[in-house]
Amino acid sequence: MATAQAAEPETRTIVNDLVLHVATANGSGSQTSNMVLLRTLFQMGIPVSGKNLFPSNIQGLPTWFTIRANGKGWIARKQDADIVVCMNPDTSDEDAAAARKGAILIYEETLNLADKRPDCVHYAVPFKKLIAEACPDVRLRKLVINMLYVGVCAQLFDFDMEEVRKAISTQLAGKQKAIDLNVPAVEYGYKWAAENLKKADPYRVERMDANKGKIIIEGNAATALGLMFGGVTVVTWYPITPSSSLCEYLEDYLNKYRIKDGKRTFAVVQAEDEIAAVGMLAGAGWAGARAFTSTSGPGISLMNEIIGLGYFAEIPFVICNVARTGPSTGLPTRTMQGDVLSLFYASHGDTKHIVVIPNTPKEAFEMAGEALDLAEEFQTPVFILSDLDLGMNFWMSERFEYPTKPFKRGKVLDKEALDKLNGQWGRYRDVDGDGIPYRTYPGTPHPKAAYFTRGTGHTPDATYSEKPEDWKNNMDRLARKFETAKTRVPKPEIVNNGHAAGLIYFGTTTEAIREALAELDDRHGLKLDQCRLRAFPFTQEVEDFIHRHERVYVVELNRDGQMRMALGAELPRLAGKLRSVLHYDGMPLTAENVVSQIVEFERK
């Protein structure tokens, strides 16, 4: 009979502060079970996050899902789990070995983990036996066995079963057969745990009210929504993890919500490769579409030539880089902020690009629309720098606000405007002094509308030129355009309390940074000011922030300190103040890591 064996008697109670780590096999349907656990905690009003750690494989390889629930709102990844559910016999020894001392292990009883980790709390559960009882249909057992651990966890840690049932209905929305199959399995696990397990750990959850008005969403879905409401019209893409779900979400949303009189107000095309995907963007942006593609690092590398063409010929389009761990195929299912430099300065020759950097799904939603605006306003490729952690993991978020600002379509001359100008215009003339020229859409019915677009040297009137002064003047105008962009890109988020040390970060490190800053203050008495970068080019506020501090830590998820390099390159006078705090093992950042690195720096 399965009984709990505690390493030492447990008298404490820990409420709403747990990290639950579930090890399963890829393709076993465990995603649904894990989402039910996540949703239940969310519905109980407890701040929560869910991170999927999966192999680059479809079926059979190990996969892990980590849920962190924390009443104080700390939802970044944590190094160690409190509760480990071992459902995968292939990894259970390793999973048990990796658990921290005192962790709680829940596992199939035949795995015999008690002897291997006597320092942990054990709940051995006869999952295989139970599933035979809970699910008469042999063929379906594999699909619902994971629901048993949902029931066991719910019972052990006080999950509200009503909320569990509701979470199953939400997660399997519209699939009544699946709901009818899964709910009894969870209940069976719950009942078995109540009758057979003796509580021997301090963890429990309690209803609270921190999630009112919030949603749970993946960043890729949020970006897709932002693009739809931002009026994207042409979407071309080539599948690559972890960006594929972005265009898939986008296509689904567009098919549902962007149909007019039965016809599509958009085109979605799967290209033959990333070069073709970006080539199509160049054609579409040139011809007046709001054009978008998503990709990841290797795709950016392939797109580089046409990105340069887009910069130089001044063609608007937006590329979202859902970054993964590289170089090369690297770790395609792990996260990294490793494409900072390859986006900022993408392509050959002198190039610099506008890049927006969201840190949450809400910001991904807002910045997607903003990126479409910036691209057309500045007639240039614009990048959204996301990553796997934001794109494919589940985040609690404020509800998105309906965008009310009109689209910015940039300086476009139509037939009427050309009539007024008597056809006197030049494609690359800097009429307004901001470096941004005027353009016309192909097909504009005016005899003077057309111009010649080329990647070769050209004059302000778009004629071919190899003259040194024409080349230099044009490059200087492009630089002027980039200067103008500094006043229009999203400004950094700054908390400045006059401390000597500052901290610069961006993107998905936000949650870990928040927690780290609190801990540095509480436990180490170290206070730092903060600057969260939200765009490239760096705005004046970034320069001022670094200028005002003695030393500035730049936190990022790559080996070489790419953002620090970019800051140093753009603000060379201030480069000496910058220090790198790095994390680059493919996993999301933890607060522990930031705290230990900064404490070490500060003690020097």
Added chain:
Amino acid sequence: MAGTAEAPTTNRIGLQKKDYAGSKSTLCIGCGHDLITARLIDAAFDNSIKPEEIVKLSGIGCSSKTPAYFVSRSFSFNSVHGRMPSVATGTALANRNLKIIGVSGDGDTANIGMGQFVHVMRRNLNMVYIVENNGVYGLTKGQFSATADKGSKLKHGQVNHMHAIDLCALAVELGCRFVARLFAGNTKMMRQVLQAALAYKGTALLDIISPCVTFNNHEGSTKSFPWMKSNELALQDIGFVPAYDPHYEEMGHGEERVVKLGDGSKITIKALDKDYDPSNRAGALQLLAEHHESGKVPTGVIYLAEEAPRFTDHLGMVDVPLSSLKEDTLRPSKAVLDEVMDSLA
């Protein structure tokens, strides 16, 4: 009336030939490409196409420079090497009503651009895809391209030992419905086929042997003017009959094959050599294979099928260009956002 200057000829939309002119060519004197450019101007004028509704796209190379030399009133995009097809595809997505003329070369298409060529052939865009095929790289001074025939020689004697890529055969294989091989020196046939291609709704692939007078016009070359003059095998006498032609009804009888195009015009094809049937896909491939062996270069319409739905027709898009859509159409209502947010709560 004697003594008065004749009014300049205008086409059906009131434009003169000069309205279809381009900048002066900067290619070598005698280049085959300039012959093609001149016939393109004729064809666009004769078909009375509004210049603003044409877009000219190209990759990189001598041939890809030519969009600057015809119809300056049309929009043009000289893109990057081998990627014109994707840029053309994107242009068609943004504005499905534009008539796209893509100009490429043998290197731009059969070497660096092979990947994009085969995929665009599958799509059936509204596009005339012209390959100005001379078997060598001009701008980089005379290296072989992948259309060079086995056994042909470069200027300094190097021999090509590899099999040539036959773009017409590939196009037929990949589903292109209008495939022609032409010789730039046969301007009469070129003009008629260009007119038909411009009127055709769908992709027309014209592989035009266009000799390079500087790097590939010597003895031993199979893409030279002299070689083509002795080895061209004109398959057909081709006519293009616009819908408004006064002889429209009488045309296209007797031994000629007639294919009616979407705009009402028709192409008439009278077999010269033997009764070659250009509507037979397998026969087209057989013809091309036979002549790889014979060394003759059959010219004319290699394959022509009736017009079929184009790529943009399959996408279910609104009838107007996507580029013309405004915020009222492109931004769903607040109720939609509320609905999505509720589903995620």
